[in-house]
Amino acid sequence: MKVLILAGGSGTRLSEETSIRPKPMVEIGNKPILWHIMKSYAHFGLTEFVILGGYKVEVIRQYFLNYTRVSSDFTIDLATGDIVWLRAAAEQWRVTVLDTGLDTMTGGRIKRAQDVIGNETFCLTYGDGVGDVNMTDLLEFHRRCGVACTVTAVVPAGRFGVLGLTPDSNMVTAFREKDSGDVGLVNGGFYVCEPSVFDVIDDDLTVWEQQPMSRLVERDQLAAFRHNGFWLPMDTLRDKMVLEQLWGSGKAPWKVWD
Template sequence: MKALILAAGEGTRLRPLTTNTPKPLLTVAGRPYLAHLVQALGDAGIKEQVILVGWKANRVKEFFGDGRQMGVELSYLEQKERLGTANAIGVAEGVMDGDFVCVNGDVVMAPEAVAEMVSAFQKDRRPFMGAVEVPEPQRFGVVQHDNGKLVRIIEKPSDPPSKLINGGFFGLTTEVFDHIRRTGRSPRGEYEFTDTLNMMAAGMDVAVRKIKGEWMDVGYPWELLRANEFLMGRLKRDIRGTVEEGAVLKGDVVVEEGALVRSGSYIEGPAYISKGCDIGPNCYIRPSTCLGEGVRIGSSVEVKNSIVMKRTHIPHHNYVGDSIIGERCNFGAGTKVANLRFDDRTVRVTNKGQMLSSGRRKLGVVMGDDVKTGINAMIEPGTVIWEGTVVGMGARARGNIGPNSKVF
C-alpha cells in the first residue's frame, strides 16, 4: 500500500514564516513538521510514499530526498496549478495503482492514531474518511453520517448535524479517480475533494472513522506553536552535544551533536537544541522551546515555549515567550517580547487583513526572516513582523508590520 501526502500549498496564512520557507519545512520539535507525518506513516508500515509538491518544490525534494534516511521510499509529483484538493489527488492517477492512504500535509496527529487508521484500512479495504470531533464544528466541513457510513459533508453549516469534521486523512481505492473526473468546479472555481466524497457517498459505502487522540490542522502561525507543544511532549532525553559543568538540564532535553550548552544555563524539558547551537552562559530555556541549527542564546536571556529558527541570535538580556522567530534574526540587547494582554483576553492577530483570535491567552511575536531589533526594543503580544524589517532602539512594535519596514 502507498501513501499520498498533499503538500503543494503556499501556506499564505502562515506568512511571513513561509515567505522563504515552504510550509512542509517549517520546524516543530526539531524537525520539519512534514517529517513527523512521513515517519508516522513509515512506522505504520507504509514505506512507499508520494509527496505532492508545489510551492518551492525543489526545497522540499532537496530536504527529503529519496527518504532512505527515514526508512521509507519517497517520490514526488508536482501540482502545476492550484485547482483544489480533488485536482491535487487527481494528479496521482496512474501512480496510485491500488488502494492508498491520502493525507493532508497540514495535519499533525499522534503516530499511534496514524497506525490505527492504516491498520483498519488494510484489514477491510473499504474507502474511509477520518473525522475529528471538535467543540465548534460550524467553522469546518461537518460530517453527516449514518452509523459510521458517510452521508455527506456540509461546509460550515449554521446548524451542524454532528461535531465531526473532515480530518484530512483518507483511505481510497483507484475508483476515486473516476469520481474526481466527474467532479465539477465549486463556486470559488476549484475542484473540491469534499464534492468528490459526497458523490462517492451517494453511490457507494464510504466509512467514517474517528481519529483518536490529538489532532490539528496547521493553518495559522499560532497553530504551529500548538503542534510544537504536542510533539515536544513526546521527546525523549538525548544528550549528544557538549554540556559544560554547571549547566542544568531537567527532563526530556535533546542536545544534538555539535551543540554547546555553557555553564550556568538552565534548561527545562521538553526542549530541543539543534546542532551548531551556542547556549549560555547563564540563560534560561523553558519548556516547549525548539531551537534550530546555529541558534545563539546568550547571557541573561529567557526563552519560553517558542520556535527559534536557524542562525538566529538572541544574545543578551532578552525575553522571548510563546513566539515563532524566523531565520537569521538578530535581537539587540534588552529587546523584550510581551506575550500577555493586560485584560487577560485571548491574543488577537492580524492575518491577511483580518483581525483573528488566536485562541491563546499567551502569544508573543510571529517574526519573519532577517529581522533586526535595536537595544531595548519592545514587541507587543500578537505582533507580526515581516521579513527584512528593522525595529530601532527603544522602539515599540505592534500590529502587522510589512516586509523591509523601518520602525523607530
C-alpha cells in the same frame, strides 16, 4: 501501500512562515511537519510516500535530495572529494515528489498521482496536520467497510468540513462546509482510498472536499473511522506555537514512534 500527502498549497494563513517555503516544510522541533507526518505512517509500516507538491515544490525536492547529507556525520577528503559516512541517518523510506502544479486544486493533485498509484489501495492525508491515529486500525476498518474511501472523523478545532453520520453505522450521509451552529465530528483527513476514487475527480480544478466526496456519499461509498485521540492541523501561527510547545515538552501526542 503508498501514502499520498497533499503538500502543494501556499498556506496563506501562515504567511509568516510560508513566504519562503511550502507549509509542509514549516518546522516543529527543527523538523518539517511533513517529516512528523511521515514518521507517524512509517511507525505502522507505511514507508512509501508520494508528495503532491506545487507551491515552492523545489524546497521539498531539495530537502529529500539532501536528506542523508544534512542528517549524517561524515569525513570528507577535501583533496579527492571522497566521503566516508560515519553515521548515516537515512530513513527506510521511498519518496516520490511530484510537481502537481501551482494552481491545481486538492482533487486535481490527487488525480495527477493516478499513474503512480495504479490499481492499488492507497492512503491520503494533508501535509499540515498531525494526530495519533492508529493506521493499522484505520486500514482494517476500511477493509471491513468495503467502500471506495474512508475518512478519519475527529473532534473539531472548530473550522472544518462537517460529516453527517448515520447513528447506527459508520457511513457518511452528508459532507459540507461548517457553519456557526455546527458541533460534532469533522473531516480530519487520514483517508484510505481505492483507485476507483480517481473516477470521481474531473480535472485540475476539482476540490477533493467538494464534488468528489459528495459523489462518494451519494453512492454510499464514504465511510468514517472515528478517532477520539489527538489531532491538530497547523493552520495558523498559534497552531504552530501549540505544536512547538507540545514537542518541546517531550510528550507530543502524535509521536507514536520510538
